[in-house]
Amino acid sequence: MAPTDVPTPTPASTEAGALGSVVVPAHNEAAVIGRLLHALTTGGAAVEVVVVANGCTDATAEVSRAVPGVHVIETPVASKMRALALGDRHVTRFPRFYVDADVVISADDLTMLGAALREPGVHAVGPGRHLDLATSSWLVQAYYSVWCRLPGVERELYGRGVIGVDETGHRRLAGWRETMADDLVAAMSFAPEELRVVPAAEVRIVPPREYRDLLRRRVRAMTGNRQLARDPHAPPLRGAGGVSILAALIRREPGLLPAGTVFLATAALARARSSWAVARGDTTWLRDESSRRVEPPAGLRTTSATSASTPRAERLP
Secondary structure, three states: OOOOOOOOOOOHHHOOOEEEEEEEEEOOOOOOHHHHHHHHHOOOOEEEEEEEEEOOOOOHHHHHHOOOOEEEEEEOOOOHHHHHHHHHOOOOOOOEEEEOOOOEOOHHHHHHHHHHHOOOOOOEEEEEEEEOOOOOOHHHHHHHHHHOOOHHHHHOOOOOOEEEEOHHHHHHHOOOOOOOOHHHHHHHOOOHHHEEEEEEEEEEEOOOOOHHHHHHHHHHHHHHHHHHHOOOOOOOOOOOOOHHHHHHHHHHOHHHHHHHHHHHHHHHHHHHHHHHHHHHOOOEEEEOOHHHOOOOOOOOOOHHHHHOOOOEEEEOO
C-alpha cells in the first residue's frame, strides 16, 4: 500500500476565495474519479479535496494523487461510511461537501451550493441532476423518465451523489452510522425547511447502461430502505411518491404509461429481492459497474474493457 497522505489543517479564513472542503469516498473508481477531481480543481474557488480510497484493488489512489491539490488517504477497509468518517477527520473547512466518486460537479457549482447554505435556517443543500442517459437502454431510460418526476425525488437531497452541509448540518451527520442507504439517511436528517435543492448548480450522473444493472442498484437501495425502516434510531423517512402519485402523473402525461409500467415492475422486483436479502441479513453492496465503464476509442477496444463491466458485489464489513 502506498503511504497515506494527510493534509495539513488550513483554516478557510486564511485563504482568499476558499470554498470549503470536499470528501470523496472511493472504492475501485480509477476509471472515473479523474473527471470529478479535474472538475473540482479547475476554477477560481480554492477547494480542499480529500479522497478516501477504501479497500481498493485498482489504481484509484494513484489516479487521485496525479491531480494537483488533491490529498489522498488509503484504508484497507472497504466501507463507504467509514471512509466518510475518516475523510471528515482530515478536512478543515466549512461548508463541507460529500461527493460520490462516479459523478461530476465543478467548483463553481459548489460555490452556488455554498451560497445557499448561507440562507437563514438552511443546513443542507444539493445540486440539480443532469442524468446522462446517452448510453442507457430503453428500459433504463423509461424507468428514469418516471423516477425523476416523482415529487420526493424532485425536492429531496438523495440520489444526487452530492450533499453539502454547514457546521450545524455536519453535527447531524458526523456519527456516520453504517448503512446501505447513506444518501437517504443524510437527506432524512433534515426537515424540508432546512434543505435546499439548487437547480442552477448541476451534477452529472451516469445511470446504469442495462436494465440488469439498474435492478441491482434498486435492490440495494430498497434493501437499505427496509433496514432503515426497522432501525428505531434512524431518522423518519419521507416517501418519494406511491402508486397514487404515479397514477396522477400518467393521467397528466398519458405518454408515460409504458414507462410507468416499467417503473412499477422494477419496484416490485426490487421489493421482492430486497425482502429476501433482509430476511437473510444479507449486506452485499450490489454495485453497478456499467455506468463506470469508460469505452476506449474505436479500434482500441480490448477484452479488458469488456470485462470491466462485469457486475461486482461488495460485502459490508
